Amino acid sequence: MYFICSIVSDLTVCFLLFEKRFRYPFVCFDRGRVRCNRFLFCHESYYIWWTGKHNGILSSGGTCILFSGVSHPDVSDAGGDHLHTGGQYALDSQAEQDQYEGELQCLADRVETPEEKKRLSEAMELSNIREHLKSQDVYIVEVPLRSKNGKYRQKQIRCMYLNQQTGTLLLMLSDVEDIVKEEKEKQEQLEKALKMAEAANEAKTKFLAGMSHEIRTPMNAIIGLNSMIRSSLDDRELVLDYTEKLDSASQYLLALLNDILDMSRIESGSMKLAIRAFEGDKFWDNVNMLAKAQAVMAGVGYSFERRKKISEVYIGDSTRLEQIMVNLINNAVKFTPKGGNVNVSVAEQETDGRVQLTAVVSDNGIGIAKDFLPKVFEIFTQEHEENTRVYGGSGLGLSIARNYARMMDGDITVESAEGKGTVFTVTAKLDFDRRKKARKERTENISFEGKRILLVEDHPLNVIVAKGLLEKKQFEVVTAENGKKAVELVTDAPEYYFDAILMDIRMPVLDGIEAARQIRALDRADVKELPIIAMTANAGDEDRRQTKEAGMNEHLAKPIDPKLLYTTLQKFILP
Numbered sequence: 001m002y003f004i005c006s007i008v009s010d011l012t013v014c015f016l017l018f019e020k021r022f023r024y025p026f027v028c029f030d031r032g033r034v035r036c037n038r039f040l041f042c043h044e045s046y047y048i049w050w051t052g053k054h055n056g057i058l059s060s061g062g063t064c065i066l067f068s069g070v071s072h073p074d075v076s077d078a079g080g081d082h083l084h085t086g087g088q089y090a091l092d093s094q095a096e097q098d099q100y101e102g103e104l105q106c107l108a109d110r111v112e113t114p115e116e117k118k119r120l121s122e123a124m125e126l127s128n129i130r131e132h133l134k135s136q137d138v139y140i141v142e143v144p145l146r147s148k149n150g151k152y153r154q155k156q157i158r159c160m161y162l163n164q165q166t167g168t169l170l171l172m173l174s175d176v177e178d179i180v181k182e183e184k185e186k187q188e189q190l191e192k193a194l195k196m197a198e199a200a201n202e203a204k205t206k207f208l209a210g211m212s213h214e215i216r217t218p219m220n221a222i223i224g225l226n227s228m229i230r231s232s233l234d235d236r237e238l239v240l241d242y243t244e245k246l247d248s249a250s251q252y253l254l255a256l257l258n259d260i261l262d263m264s265r266i267e268s269g270s271m272k273l274a275i276r277a278f279e280g281d282k283f284w285d286n287v288n289m290l291a292k293a294q295a296v297m298a299g300v301g302y303s304f305e306r307r308k309k310i311s312e313v314y315i316g317d318s319t320r321l322e323q324i325m326v327n328l329i330n331n332a333v334k335f336t337p338k339g340g341n342v343n344v345s346v347a348e349q350e351t352d353g354r355v356q357l358t359a360v361v362s363d364n365g366i367g368i369a370k371d372f373l374p375k376v377f378e379i380f381t382q383e384h385e386e387n388t389r390v391y392g393g394s395g396l397g398l399s400i401a402r403n404y405a406r407m408m409d410g411d412i413t414v415e416s417a418e419g420k421g422t423v424f425t426v427t428a429k430l431d432f433d434r435r436k437k438a439r440k441e442r443t444e445n446i447s448f449e450g451k452r453i454l455l456v457e458d459h460p461l462n463v464i465v466a467k468g469l470l471e472k473k474q475f476e477v478v479t480a481e482n483g484k485k486a487v488e489l490v491t492d493a494p495e496y497y498f499d500a501i502l503m504d505i506r507m508p509v510l511d512g513i514e515a516a517r518q519i520r521a522l523d524r525a526d527v528k529e530l531p532i533i534a535m536t537a538n539a540g541d542e543d544r545r546q547t548k549e550a551g552m553n554e555h556l557a558k559p560i561d562p563k564l565l566y567t568t569l570q571k572f573i574l575p
Contacts, residue, residue: 142155154175301340307347454478
């Protein structure tokens with residue numbers, strides 16, 4: 001805000017140039033008003049008290065006070081555009097001082113205690129203000145003042161020079177209650193966030209301690225069983241029994257690691273659904289097969305009901321949907337004592353051209369305590385620490401399942417009572433096509449005889465495993481221990497010598513990403529259509545994006561699922 005004054009003929013004009021937020025750009029007064037030597041006017045929530053001599057307002061050495069948000073008893077409507085003036089005063093310097101003290105008294109009358117009144121009076125003495133302004137640009141006084149509703153609000157008076165050369169002062173009164181309140185709320189939020197961070201850190205510490213135990217248990221079994229197999233090679237039945245247990249321990253370990261990786265991708269926002277067509281009947285048959293196996297092993301009864309079928313073929317992420325269902329069913333089986341029952345019912349309903357899936361998983365197991373129910377979907381949590389030791393699990397499964405359901409425009413809810421059982425209800429939305437038949441993929445009798453594949457892998461054990469899987473289907477396998485060797489083999493080989501390349505990503509000398517780029521850049525016809533399939537432990541969405549940009553056709557995550565490996569190779573190699 002700026003003050004500009006000039007005298008033209010018998011008319012004194014005072015322009016108040018406001019910031020853009022003000023509706024009216026200026027106001028003016030005639031000489032008669034100037035002679036009053038005291039101006040009290042307001043514009044919306046701003047009140048200005050000006051004292052000084054009429055002949056040179058800014059050079060008068062008077063006092064200018066700007067009150068913001070303060071109702072003043074002397075304000076009355078003068079009839080102008082939002083222009084208000086006070087009474088008529090002919091002031092000399094003493095009267096001006098008296099008037100200033102009168103204005104301060106108005107403020108003091110709104111102070112609650114005599115001590116506060118005294119402090120305000122002393123702080124706002126003009127001599128005291130000028131003394132403070134010798135060493136600082138702004139002198140601030142804070143005081144609680146009574147509002148019209150009788151409540152006290154924290155106010156702040158900011159004192160500064162409007163014109164230091166003439167000694168003209170500008171005093172601004174503002175309400176800082178909201179600022180103080182906001183700062184207090186921010187402090188409370190910070191304290192709450194700190195407590196949450198500390199709780200999360202504690203939960204993660206407990207989680208890592210539990211996971212250390214959970215990972216070591218199957219690892220111990222794998223190492224021990226491997227040793228027992230080597231010492232029992234002459235007993236075929238015993239070896240088969242050990243290998244089944246070895247597979248079970250391996251699958252359990254893999255499930256733990258997948259939970260950790262999935263939760264990491266979900267929290268980072270990098271998890272995306274893999275949308276494809278799948279057969280509904282086949283999907284539920286597979287879910288039931290896995291569920292029944294778990295129930296039989298636990299000595300728990302199991303039933304399944306599918307009340308309505310909308311379509312033969314659904315379109316969505318069948319892998320994540322299966323993960324949701326298997327997680328909920330396994331959870332129900334895990335916490336249901338022997339002789340108990342787990343029931344699954346599935347209903348399908350067409351809504352807006354999509355199928356609304358509602359699956360209910362109920363049990364009569366140990367149930368969940370009422371105070372723990374709100375936390376049941378939180379990460380790194382189990383109702384009791386001993387549950388991790390007794391029942392196993394990462395404490396991530398339910399959180400992962402709920403996140404997947406919400407990614408499918410659905411959700412998971414829970415109802416439970418201790419000692420009576422638990423009911424989980426999952427909803428999800430899928431697309432479907434009544435006319436479409438899912439492609440049936442058969443890999444049992446498939447043969448790749450006469451097909452040659454380049455296996456690029458630096459880890460000797462992984463080479464043995466992958467080569468064994470490929471040779472089982474009559475592939476001729478050529479190996480390379482790094483990306484540089486792979487590029488050389490393709491370059492030196494005749495055109496169309498290789499039918500496909502299985503490429504690891506992280507390798508010495510030259511990684512798989514750069515190797516794929518260099519192969520695609522070769523000046524020969526076959527490399528443009530040669531299938532290059534990533535086979536790597538780098539299974540994140542960013543890794544998939546990089547492999548695609550490098551010119552790879554597909555991305556298979558380790559550990560390799562043999563069936564998925566064969567179906568992928570079938571898609572790219574066999575007609």
